[in-house]
Amino acid sequence: MTKRKWYSVAAGLLIAFGCGGCTSQQKPMNAELYVMDTQVTQQVYGADAKKASEAVNRRLSELEQLLSLYVESSEISKINENAGKTPVKVDTYTFNLLKKGRSFSEKSNGLFDITIAPLSTLWGITSDHPKVPSENEIASALDHVSYQNLILDEGAQTAFLKEEGMAIDLGGIAKGYFCEEIESIYADYRVDSALISIGGNIYTYHKKPDGSPYRLGIRNPLSDSANDLMGILSSHDEVVATTGTYERYFVQDGVRYHHILDLKTGYPCDSDLISVTVVAKDGALADALSTTLFLAGKEAIPSYINHPDFSVIVIDEENRVYVSPSLADRFTIEDDTFTRANGFEEAA
Amino acid sequence: MKTEQQKRKIISKGGIILLLLLIAVSVLLVWMFTPKDDSIGVAQIMLDGKCVKTINLLTAKDSTFTLENCENVHFEIKNHQIRFVNVNCPDHLCEQFGFISHPGQTAVCMPNRVSVTIVGTDAKTDGIVN
Numbered sequence: 001m002t003k004r005k006w007y008s009v010a011a012g013l014l015i016a017f018g019c020g021g022c023t024s025q026q027k028p029m030n031a032e033l034y035v036m037d038t039q040v041t042q043q044v045y046g047a048d049a050k051k052a053s054e055a056v057n058r059r060l061s062e063l064e065q066l067l068s069l070y071v072e073s074s075e076i077s078k079i080n081e082n083a084g085k086t087p088v089k090v091d092t093y094t095f096n097l098l099k100k101g102r103s104f105s106e107k108s109n110g111l112f113d114i115t116i117a118p119l120s121t122l123w124g125i126t127s128d129h130p131k132v133p134s135e136n137e138i139a140s141a142l143d144h145v146s147y148q149n150l151i152l153d154e155g156a157q158t159a160f161l162k163e164e165g166m167a168i169d170l171g172g173i174a175k176g177y178f179c180e181e182i183e184s185i186y187a188d189y190r191v192d193s194a195l196i197s198i199g200g201n202i203y204t205y206h207k208k209p210d211g212s213p214y215r216l217g218i219r220n221p222l223s224d225s226a227n228d229l230m231g232i233l234s235s236h237d238e239v240v241a242t243t244g245t246y247e248r249y250f251v252q253d254g255v256r257y258h259h260i261l262d263l264k265t266g267y268p269c270d271s272d273l274i275s276v277t278v279v280a281k282d283g284a285l286a287d288a289l290s291t292t293l294f295l296a297g298k299e300a301i302p303s304y305i306n307h308p309d310f311s312v313i314v315i316d317e318e319n320r321v322y323v324s325p326s327l328a329d330r331f332t333i334e335d336d337t338f339t340r341a342n343g344f345e346e347a348a
Numbered sequence: 349m350k351t352e353q354q355k356r357k358i359i360s361k362g363g364i365i366l367l368l369l370l371i372a373v374s375v376l377l378v379w380m381f382t383p384k385d386d387s388i389g390v391a392q393i394m395l396d397g398k399c400v401k402t403i404n405l406l407t408a409k410d411s412t413f414t415l416e417n418c419e420n421v422h423f424e425i426k427n428h429q430i431r432f433v434n435v436n437c438p439d440h441l442c443e444q445f446g447f448i449s450h451p452g453q454t455a456v457c458m459p460n461r462v463s464v465t466i467v468g469t470d471a472k473t474d475g476i477v478n
Binding site: 031032033034037038039041043057128129195197200201202208214215216217218219224225226227229232233240241242244246250277 | 394396397438439444445446448452453454455456458459461463465472473474475476477478
């Protein structure tokens with residue numbers, strides 16, 4: 001054997017044994033942040049993944065200061081403080097989000113309302129001290145919920161709540177709306193691919209570096225553990241948002257009160273659905289719709305299951321799963337407790 | 349001064365073969381005796397966005413422990429699984445996640461800003477919508 005051949009053998013063995021475990025797979029930059037009372041996690045791929053994830057975290061922290069109902073100096077707190085008194089000039093970002101929220105409230109036929117804060121803070125379901133309010137308290141809070149009384153002046157870029165006691169809560173739409181901003185940050189840093197979870201809503205930016213779509217688990221709404229899945233959805237370049245009564249709740253006198261409030265009654269809703277997942281390019285739409293369609297109940301399914309702007313995975317109380325045809329080949333049920341509904345007419 | 353020929357004899361052809369075989373056998377033995385189960389991953393514990401502890405659940409012994417800068421939170425490791433226990437928080441939702449061990453699973457205590465995520469090569473999903 002020549003010297004060259006020996007080198008070849010040695011190199012071959014080194015490759016086989018020394019680097020056998022190496023792969024060409026990129027590792028993501030993982031980041032975590034707590035903001036707006038939710039956990040944000042990112043998996044970012046790219047040469048500047050660290051910078052991109054830090055930029056996203058910085059921007060989300062800024063947005064919390066701008067928009068949170070619970071930050072005293074936020075623009076939303078200022079609008080709420082000045083309810084019935086005077087219009088408040090706001091940042092363009094805040095104004096556009098308020099416009100979107102108001103418009104969505106209008107289209108939802110009263111199921112969704114960004115002025116829900118008097119009722120949501122009364123129940124305090126997401127706070128440390130939730131309680132069941134009295135009927136009088138609920139009636140009084142409902143009197144102060146009305147998106148029609150949110151006056152947005154485009155020219156002056158001001159927001160004004162007409163009655164004292166009114167207040168805005170963007171919790172049902174803001175997290176989804178942020179995805180648009182996040183997309184532009186990822187693009188600025190030339191991110192190859194990313195997945196971000198904001199309080200359970202997931203936004204996927206491009207396919208994974210190996211070219212495959214992200215595999216997103218849809219939570220089993222019957223389980224107390226968020227790790228139990230009912231199905232898996234292949235996804236890229238879209239926002240996926242889910243609403244279920246398992247998310248946030250408290251128990252008083254043996255009764256479980258969840259966080260999805262029905263503006264018709266002022267109490268947690270009594271829906272005949274147990275979970276609604278909305279998939280859309282528009283994050284704000286996905287976020288706000290998942291709650292709205294949950295409130296709308298089973299009878300509304302045929303009216304939106306074929307919608308051109310979004311797709312859905314809806315589960316009713318009999319554990320039947322209604323899936324938009326656009327998701328049929330990229331969604332699988334993983335738990336035998338659930339069965340795919342035969343047709344949309346079952347819901348009607 | 350050694351001649352070029354003498355230098356070459358320091359490691360003979362047979363010696364090279366033996367050396368390479370020894371390396372190969374050693375690597376093989378290490379690989380064979382390393383516990384392997386892709387369904388059990390590494391627990392990565394984060395406190396306020398920073399990784400403060402990683403535990404290979406495959407080799408971890410049963411124990412209970414707390415975090416250096418967050419004594420409100422305790423973890424239990426049992427049968428190669430990990431869970432939140434005895435947590436000082438208002439809702440105790442973190443304890444409801446139960447034991448986790450598979451890559452992709454996660455549990456979080458929002459009030460204490462502590463999370464545990466299982467990382468590994470065999471994750472069923474890239475994320476969970478909830």
